[in-house]
Amino acid sequence: METLGTRLKELRKNKKLTQQSVADVLGVSKTSVIYWEKDENVPKHESLTALAKLLDTSTDWLLTGKESKAFKTLSFDEIKKKFGEPTTTNLNDMTSDIGVYEYGDPVPEGFTAIDYYPDIKASAGNGYINLEESSPYKIFIPTVEVVTSGASATHCKIINVDGESMIPDLYPDQKISLDMSATKIYDGEIYAFTKGSELKIKILFNWGEEGQGGFRAVSRNPDKVRFPDEYYSPIQIESENIRIIGQYWMKIDIRKVRR
Structure with a gap:
């Protein structure tokens, strides 16, 4: 091999x-x-x-072992029809090793283009349906980082964090990537999941006190009054259409400067 x-x-x-x-x-x-x-x-x-x-x-x-290929793009009219008018992402908001896709550009050598959904926030509702469609917005990630992590690039999506439940690991408005092919729960890993129309991101643990297939969702924030542990039984998972979306594997670690 x-x-x-x-x-x-x-x-x-x-x-x-x-x-x-x-x-x-x-x-x-x-x-x-x-x-x-x-x-x-x-x-x-x-x-x-x-x-x-x-x-x-x-x-x-x-x-x-393969040469890079240009990214297949939608036409500008197709993008507007399907997604509305695109906004410009400020390169000053990104790290030096991360590029922003511009319409018609090929993927730079050594980078992988990952779908970015600027309007979807974990814990901020009704975003999963959009995640199943390709986004016209791409963020370039060094291919070596994807390979090292073991993530499946074709199943990766980038969204934004909302709320304070995962502080200090993840902060509001931070960009994170999910691998939607990784849905099996390994204790202590971070996953995104849907509960009804809400998209949540938590640390998950297998929990079988009410039947095999349940899980416990834990916030990183130590304030357990505001962010208590959540328990989901197999019956509740089925009745409330709770679904594991994917495992978190990467964050773009940028913090806003306070003034």
């Missing part, structure tokens, strides 16, 4: 480069290169870009 490590090792040998020479060019240790080739670690975005340049290939090929 081909991996990043096997592709890197093959290209390095074809270029007649030693592990030490690669390390010297990239400004890393020889041990780092050894770990990459053994698939015991993944190069950071800067190192991955430098590797691709040194080896005359693309970062996408190193990571996946």
Whole structure:
């Protein structure tokens, strides 16, 4: 089975480069290169870009064995008809490693375009139906981050956090990504789920006191008076149409400056 490590090792040998020479060019240790080739670690975005340049290939090929393809876009008229007038996302609000999709742009090499839903907020109602449709808004995330996390890029969505129940892990208006292919509950992980028309994000635990398949939803905020634990039995899950939407895997860690 081909991996990043096997592709890197093959290209390095074809270029007649030693592990030490690669390390010297990239400004890393020889041990780092050894770990990459053994698939015991993944190069950071800067190192991955430098590797691709040194080896005359693309970062996408190193990571996946496939070349990147341009993102298929809707026409501007189609976007307006389906989603209304789009707004412009301020690049100053994003981190330096994250780009914002503009209509007609291809996906930059080494990045993955993930659907972003600026009007959908966890804990702020009736957003799940929209999540099932593609969004014209995209946020570019370094592919290496997606690969390292094990997330399924084709099932990832980016929404906004609302409320204070997950402070200090997640703050209001923070952008987070959900992997909608990951719905099996592992104790202590963060998931988004719907309860009626409300979209919630909580730490979930399996709970079987009223039957197999129930779960307990816990807020990160220590104020249990305002944010008590929630218990959902299998009967309640079925009757109230409660559904696990996906597991949280990434946040864009930006905080607003207070003045």
